[in-house]
Amino acid sequence: MKFPKLTVAALSLLSDFLSARTWTDVKGRTLEAEMVSKSESSVTVLVRGQKTEIALEMLSESDQKFVKNWERGDVAGYEALFEQKWPKLVSIDLDIEITEEEGEDGSYIYRSPHYEFISNTELSKVPVKRFSVLFEATREYVRQLPYANKKAHQESVRYQVFLFDTMESYVRAGGPEGSAGVYLGGKDVIMVLCQSLGLVKRGSTWAMDYDRTNKTLPHEITHQLTDREYFVEGARGWFSEGFAEYVAVTPYRSGKFSVSKAPSYIEEYVTSFSRVDNRGRNLGEEILAPRLEKFMTMSYSDFASAENGNFNYGLGALLVTYFNHYDGEGDAANIKNFLRAIKQGKTGTEALEVLRAGRSWEQLEEDVTTGWRKRGVKIDFM
Known part of the structure; x- marks a missing residue:
């Protein structure tokens, strides 16, 4: 699948x-x-x-x-956040506190240290605690990456997540039909189906399906934790989605992200199907890609199009991984300077000029091709 x-x-x-x-x-x-x-x-x-x-x-x-x-x-x-060392392992305490109350509108509200889950169906604390750990661990992961995401460092707010028991109720509330979950940037909330949290209905109660894996949720959680500046032209698409893919594909288990394994897992996920859950972009190990300047400046509607979305998300993940680990001295210096430039107000080709670090577009393509060829992936920019 x-x-x-x-x-x-x-x-x-x-x-x-x-x-x-x-x-x-x-x-x-x-x-x-x-x-x-x-x-x-x-x-x-x-x-x-x-x-x-x-x-x-x-x-x-x-x-x-x-x-x-x-x-x-x-x-x-x-x-100082840009100067953090790249983490190898991110983990949180599994014994997090969950509080609950009933909303005035009949909803059920569950709170973890940094999240508020508003559900249209009643849940027990055991599954709530289980999926809350994933949300809290993803937040800690994004906090520790040296991208200086201010939103992930907020301590005085709880991020809101709305849970729905059926596709009908999810769509009625504004969720896109056929999707498993979504981040609404305008409202700064996540909407998600209970099934997408790894929950299954057994009789009148919800229980955890411990055999399920989930890449959709960390992807959307990352969007909610990403500073709005990083969605501007020049970063929107290849970086904003590639970054979310990077986090989502990083191996996770019981409150722990094995960050040191992220590059190899992303390579497998993009080029084929994961051995863990048989999910992936399956682009193959020989990839014909559009010219980088065109790819990095395309409109978001083109990036996420039904025709090319799967390819673009995959290539975005490879590019973000390249800049995180294989570019220059392997210290992510250029992508951090790129994000600094965006925070200073640069967008589009002006911001991407910082990322290129004195290289022409053709030279950057050569560097990306060389970086991935060493790892068994051939990318030809046409």
């Missing part, structure tokens, strides 16, 4: 992945756009991948107030 494609969810949630808001001008006209930067007299927003400068005096009073209070993340304040 192949790993299920995520393109249905991805296409329907394109706008949700952007940190966009609705802007209103003094004439009452509206615009959906993502804020990039500001000056004393104007604001720069991203509209369909293009930067546009708007005079503050043209905006509504509430929008002007928003701009005044807006602050880009302080890169210097998180510089």
Whole structure:
């Protein structure tokens, strides 16, 4: 069985992945756009991948107030996070505390240290604790990676996850039909079917199916923990999805991610099917790929298309793994500089120029090809 494609969810949630808001001008006209930067007299927003400068005096009073209070993340304040050593093993204490209460709307609310699960069906503490460990461990994994994801370091909030007992109730609430779970960036919540948590219905109760593995959940959890800046043009697609794939494919068991094994597992997952669960992208060990500049700057709708989504997710995972472990001195320096540049407001080809680190696109393609050829994967950029 192949790993299920995520393109249905991805296409329907394109706008949700952007940190966009609705802007209103003094004439009452509206615009959906993502804020990039500001000056004393104007604001720069991203509209369909293009930067546009708007005079503050043209905006509504509430929008002007928003701009005044807006602050880009302080890169210097998180510089130490970029300097963290790449983890080999990430683990958490399995004995986490779970609290529960009934919501006013009849829902059932379960809380772990950093998550709030709102369910439309009653669950017992045993399975809740089991899947909560996966969520908490994924959070700790993303925290320890030297990507400086500020969201993963929040201590004063609980990330929200909505659970549904049937596909009908899931779709009715806004989940894409046919998907196992999804992250809604606009609302910053995860929606997921109980079955996707490894739960099975036995009579009137839910129990854990201990034989099931799950790559969809860590993928969506990673999206929820990823800073919004990392979804901008130039990173959206190859990096945002490749990063989520990197985390999701890393071998996991009982609160532990074996990070040192991630590269070999990703190679197997992308080129064939996993020996553990028979899921994978199955692109083969000889891959014909589009030119890197085109691939890294394509629109998200093209990246996640039904026709090419499976291939693009796989290639994205290979690229992220390359930059994490095989590029340059193998210290992830270039991809960390790329993320620094994004936090400083660079997007698109300007940010990717930092990633290339003085190399032409052709030279970068040669480096990627060489890096993976040493590991038995042949990538030809055509």
